[in-house]
Amino acid sequence: MRRSLSLGVAVGLYGASFGAAAVVAGFSVVQACAVSLLVFTGASQFALVSVLGAGGSVAAGVASAVLLGGRNGLYAVILKERIPVRGWRRVVAAQITIDESTAIATTSPPAWTHVGFWWTGLTVYVVWNLSTLVGAASASAVDPAAVGLDGAVGAAFLGLLWPRLREAWPVAVGGAVLALAAVPLTPPGVPVLVAGLAVLPALVRR
Amino acid sequence: MIWSAVLLTAAGCFGFKAAGWAVPSTVLDRPALRKAATLLPAALLAALVITQVFAHGRSLTLDARVVSLGVGALCLWRRLPFLVVVLAAAGAAAAVRAL
Numbered sequence: 457m458r459r460s461l462s463l464g465v466a467v468g469l470y471g472a473s474f475g476a477a478a479v480v481a482g483f484s485v486v487q488a489c490a491v492s493l494l495v496f497t498g499a500s501q502f503a504l505v506s507v508l509g510a511g512g513s514v515a516a517g518v519a520s521a522v523l524l525g526g527r528n529g530l531y532a533v534i535l536k537e538r539i540p541v542r543g544w545r546r547v548v549a550a551q552i553t554i555d556e557s558t559a560i561a562t563t564s565p566p567a568w569t570h571v572g573f574w575w576t577g578l579t580v581y582v583v584w585n586l587s588t589l590v591g592a593a594s595a596s597a598v599d600p601a602a603v604g605l606d607g608a609v610g611a612a613f614l615g616l617l618w619p620r621l622r623e624a625w626p627v628a629v630g631g632a633v634l635a636l637a638a639v640p641l642t643p644p645g646v647p648v649l650v651a652g653l654a655v656l657p658a659l660v661r662r
Numbered sequence: 663m664i665w666s667a668v669l670l671t672a673a674g675c676f677g678f679k680a681a682g683w684a685v686p687s688t689v690l691d692r693p694a695l696r697k698a699a700t701l702l703p704a705a706l707l708a709a710l711v712i713t714q715v716f717a718h719g720r721s722l723t724l725d726a727r728v729v730s731l732g733v734g735a736l737c738l739w740r741r742l743p744f745l746v747v748v749l750a751a752a753g754a755a756a757a758v759r760a761l
Contacts, residue, residue, distance in 0.1 A: 473748050487664050494672035497679075499707060504671050506714055514667040522674030524706050530699035532682025533690055541683070550679040604755030607730025610715040611751030614731060617707040618738045624704035631705030635712040640720055647717070651709030655701040659694050 467498075467556055470612070471584040474501055475591025477609045480600040481509025488592035492585045497554050499616050500525040503648065506609060512645025520648040531558040538562075538569045552577025630654030726758035 471492065478488035483505060491501050500521040507517035532553045539561070541549045557577035564572035600606065621628055631651035638647035689695060715727045734751040742750075 470744050470748070473745075483664055487668060490665075491668050491671070494668065495675050497675050499703065500671065500675055503706070503710055504667060506710055508664065508667060510713065510717065511719065514663060514670070517667050518670045518674065520706060520710075521671045522678070524703055525671075525675035525678050527699045527703050528675065529678035529682035530696065532679055533685060533687055536683050537687055546683055547680070550683050551676060553679045553682065602756060602759065604726070604730060604752035604757075604759070606714070607727040607755030608734075608748045608752035610711055610727055610731050611734025611737075612744075612748050613707055613710040613714055614734050615738060615744050615747050617704060617711060620704045620707070624701050627701045628704045628708040631708035632712050634705075635709035636716070636722065639713065639717045639722055642720075644713070644717065644719065647713055648706055648709040651705050651712075652702060654705040654708075655698055658701055659697055 467580045467584060470498065471587035472591030472594075473608060473612055474498065474505075475588040475593070476595035476600075476605055477502060477509075477591075477612070478505045478588075479592045479595040480605050480609075481505040483508075483592075485589070485592040485596060489585065489589050492588040495521070495525075496551055496581065496584070497525050497528055498584075499555075499613075502609065502612060502616075506613075507645035507648065510644040512643065516643070516645025516649065520645060523649070523652060527555075528553050531555075534558070535561060535573065538566075539573055549573075549577075552581055554580065556580050627654050627658060630657070726755040729758050730755040 474492065475488050478491060478501075479485065483491070491504065495501050495504070503524050504517050504521040507520055508514070532550065535549075535553060535558060539549070552574075554577065557573050557580065560576040561569050561573035595605065617628060631654040634654055635647040635651040638650040642650065711731070715731045716722045716724070730751040733754040734747050737747040737750050
């Protein structure tokens with residue numbers, strides 16, 4: 457429980473950077489808050505505002521965000537083995553199925569899997585949404601380029617990628633190269649989708 | 663336009679989460695599906711780093727954002743907390759632009 461509380465605080469702080477990034481991308485404060493309430497999966501949210509902010513189409517923004525959210529489906533399959541949930545609680549459980557709640561639940565001792573999942577998911581949900589509001593409201597008051605917010609979003613993506621590099625660095629390098637090649641050839645947002653093709657060699661190779 | 667993007671993304675992301683809780687656990691027996699779900703975020707996040715830092719519309723540019731990325735990478739390598747990474751990266755771009 458202590459672990460999930462401290463994680464909740466850290467993740468909530470990152471919610472403030474999302475709120476700021478959303479406003480920089482042209483979202484209103486209400487829209488930024490709606491994304492955090494309804495989408496509630498950090499990387500997808502950043503992807504959505506990044507693509508739309510760069511002038512990408514709705515289709516490109518939604519597609520990259522939803523593809524990034526696909527891993528939560530895998531988490532759910534892993535979690536349902538250990539946490540039996542029925543009825544309306546399943547809707548709540550689904551919405552809080554994210555990186556953090558899964559990480560805590562699957563690394564807790566078996567008796568604590570339940571507690572770890574619900575505590576982490578709900579704590580992160582509350583703090584994430586409050587901090588989105590704070591971040592979005594304060595970003596409306598400053599000039600984003602002057603305070604370097606555009607650079608911060610790039611570093612935020614790198615921070616999300618970082619823990620995955622040990623296992624998936626060849627795919628990451630492939631994705632980066634494909635994106636670089638696609639930027640001059642395709643409209644904003646599409647390079648991110650093209651980069652998804654980098655997983656194909658790993659899928660074909662057994 | 664932004665609202666429709668928000669609602670579609672919410673529906674798609676919740677759809678994946680809910681589908682995972684609904685399908686039988688035997689889908690995990692398909693290694694390709696498992697691999698795709700774990701590897702895809704790495705490819706997409708790497709591409710988002712590239713487009714966020716180097717793209718300006720359809721052209722590739724080098725500006726203060728590159729310095730941000732370097733500073734961010736240094737912070738991550740030093741295992742500093744996420745907030746420090748983001749703030750240091752923002753500060754770096756701001757400092758370069760103020761010069």
